[in-house]
Amino acid sequence: MCDQAPDFCNRPCPGYGLDMKFHDEGPKIRQRYLKKPLSDVEDACQPTSSNSQIKTFSPSYPVSISQSISYQSNLSDAFGPDPREEKVQGVFATTENSECIPVFALADVDRTLEERCTSMMARFMELKLYSIVQCPDLEQQQLLHIFTSSIAPPALDQSTAGVAALPNHGRWLARLPSxxxxxxxxxxxxxxxxxxxLGLVHGLKSFLIEAQPLYGKALHLxxxxxxxxxxxxxxxxxxATILLSLYEMFASSSSKSWLRHAGGASALIRVRGPARHRYGFHRxxxxxxxxxxxxxxxxxxxxxxxxxPEWRKLAAQIHDDRKTSSQVDEPLENFNTADAFHGEFIQIAGLLCDAGNLKLHASSAFVTGSWMKREITVRAENxxxxxxxxxxxxxxxxRNLGQGxxxxxxxxxxxxxxxxxxxxSVALLHNIYRGMLMLINLVLRExxxxxxxxxxxxxxxxxAALDCCRSESFMETSAFHGPFFIVQTLRFGLAVIQPAAERNWILGKLFKIGETKMAMAKNGTYLDTANPLPAxxxxxxxVERMERISLFDMLPHTPLVLGG
Structure with a gap:
């Protein structure tokens, strides 16, 4: 091998500053470490200080490529359950300077974690990646794969999968590795x-702590x-902007945080224009x-x-494309219903905006407050x-399909x-309908x-709010869309439900979802039955006060005569 590639064999081993040669040190290292039990190798790879749980670590011996391959084959059992009762010290990542740093530390994680985690997460937790088999790209793809599989798991029954009605994040996340x-x-x-x-779902605060500096770095970039x-x-x-909005949903208890990133993503999509979202990853x-x-x-x-109009046209084109392709794995009526709901849903934002700006519209010389109120009422009723x-x-x-x-x-x-x-998918269609109905009826009442x-x-x-409460248990079984939509509809329910027992039930469910699914559910704008839409x-x-003043000014004024 050395005769065929002399330049490579005489090159110093990178990253360690030792002038060792590939063909000289390889056999010695293999003889020293690969014949030892796995626990001895782990001891050699541990940080020198036992008092620090998170330390930078660089090995003190040269590493050969052939050694890494052989050692990796001996670590195949790391993907299965570890029979020993030792604790995981950390998972390491490599920087641009070939310096090994921990991505997250799990020194204090209890062995009972396996009972709370899924089998995939347990295997990931048990996997010990050392610097001699380090591959940052694979770690990145593994994290992304676990995340994608968690929030968008594949349907077990494709006949009732409903994946076409409300496309989830799994489709575009699956393209991210490239x-x-x-x-x-x-x-x-x-x-x-x-x-x-992963930290929120599995109750691992160490994951949430390690995510914070990465989030700060992403914001800067x-x-x-x-x-x-x-x-x-x-x-x-x-x-990245969309991922950061998802981060805020998972990690921040403030509703304003994810709204900032969602607004930023909306602005980027709008500037990019509908044509760039016609096909492929962008679609x-x-x-x-x-x-x-x-x-x-x-x-x-x-x-x-x-x-x-141009974005409505895009939605219609994509709907027609998907309808004629092989992506529709459910009844066509369900697929058409999702698109029809979207066409009505996008109008509600404008309805709320105009209803809250009645005074601005009524100040025009050609529009009165009464006319504007009638116009908004007609729109809402339609x-x-x-x-x-x-x-x-x-x-x-x-009902005809037996899927009610x-x-x-x-x-x-x-x-x-x-x-x-x-x-x-069917559950989402029902709850989207109920959420829209509550909002529209609140506007009409106001x-x-x-x-x-x-x-x-x-x-x-x-x-509609009570039906949302009855559906909460099923919606919570979903990884992302179910909790996201049920949080919104439960908050709408607080605007129309008065009994204290039912309101406390909703608040308790929101707090539970905030602890296990989306942190944003714990806090936010809770609507009040007395004044659900204050704006x-x-x-x-x-507007009514302005009209009363205007009518008073239009009345003929009779001079007041004092005396007899």
Whole structure:
């Protein structure tokens, strides 16, 4: 081997500063370490100080390529359960300077962790990667694969998978490995969100701690990328921005944090234009994130750009493409229902925005407050009618297929009946409908609080909220979309549910989801039954006050005569 590649064999071993030659030291190292038990090799690889759980580590002996390959083959049992009762000291990553640093430390992790983790996570925890078999790219791909499999697990039953109705994040995340390993921003975002999600789901605070500096690094690199016109519009920057918004959902208890990144991702997608999201990776990214963008617009009380004609055209084109392709693995009615709901959902953000800005519109010389209130009421009633018709068609189709919701008795004293669904896609369609119905009815009630139909709107909204509560147990079984949407609908439910027992039940479920699925669920804007949409109520009251003043000014004023 040395005769065929003399230059390579005479080259010093990189990264250790020792002028050793490949063919001289290889046999000695193999003789010294590979014949020893695995525990002896581990002792040689441990940090010198036992008091520090997290230390930088560099081996004190040269390493050959052939040795690494042989040693890696002897570590095949590291992927299985470890019969010994030792604790994992850490998983190491390599920097650009070939310096080994720990990605996360698990010295204090209990052996009972295996009982709480899935088999995949347990194997990942037991895997001990040492510097002599170090491969940062494989570690990166492993983290990404575990994260992707966790939030978008493959459906066991493809006949009821429902993957086409609401495309999840699994499609675009599956394409990320081809982009990682060459972009520091994307790599930092991948590691941050993967560790944060795994730490939250499995109750590992060490993962969450190690994710924080990676998140900070990603934020810094993102600001640099946005300052460059070319990098700002790249797929890597957009993907990293979306990953950082997911990180905030998992790691931050503040709703404002994920909204900032969601708004940033929306702005990037809008600037890139609809044409760039027509096919491939960019299309899957747009499909997976468009529901989040609409939700962000609703919470921020702004018009969603997806309502614009060119973006509506894009949605229709993608819908037709997917309908004629092999991606639809479910009844066509379910697939069409999801697209129809999206067409109505994007209008609600504009409805909330205009209803909260009645005073601004009423200040125009050509628009009165009463006219604006009537216009918003008509828009809301049209959306409500369309949504109810779409859901009626869906319900009829599901009943004919035997895939409607199934009620069963629970041991819950507050909600003795729970709902089960054939798959998470069908459950999402039901809960998206209920969430939209609650929002629309709240707007209609605020437009005319004393009207004859205000009470009916609230009764209908309350029943939708109760159905969301009955579905919470099933929605929580999903890794991402289920918890994300049920958090929103449960918060809407607080606006229409008055009994203290039911409200405390909702708050308890939100806190539980915040502890195990999404930290953002623990805190946020909790709507009040007395004043669920304060901005809209204030706008309506201001417009009515302005009209009373205007009517008073229009009345003829009779001079007041004193005396007889």
């Amino acid at each position: 982009l990682t390993g060459r972009n520091k921003l994307l790599d930092s975002a991948v590691r941050a969100v993967a560790l944060a999600h 993102l600001s640099l990328a946005l300052a460059n016109s070319t990098e700002a519009l790249s797929a890597e920057t957009l993907g 899957e990214l747009y499909l997976a994130y468009r529901h989040t963008m609409v939700t962000e617009a609703c919470v921020s009380r702004v018009h969603c750009f997806l309502e614009e 959306i409500r009618t369309n949504v109810k018709c779409i859901f009626a068609r869906l319900s009829s189709t599901l 919701p199934i009620s069963y008795a629970s041991d819950d004293p507050v909600f003795p009946v729970y709902y089960n669904y054939v798959n998470i 437009m005319n609080p004393c009207g004859p139909t205000a009470g009916l709107y609230m009764l209908e909204a309350r029943e 809209i109520r204030f706008a309506v009251e201001e």
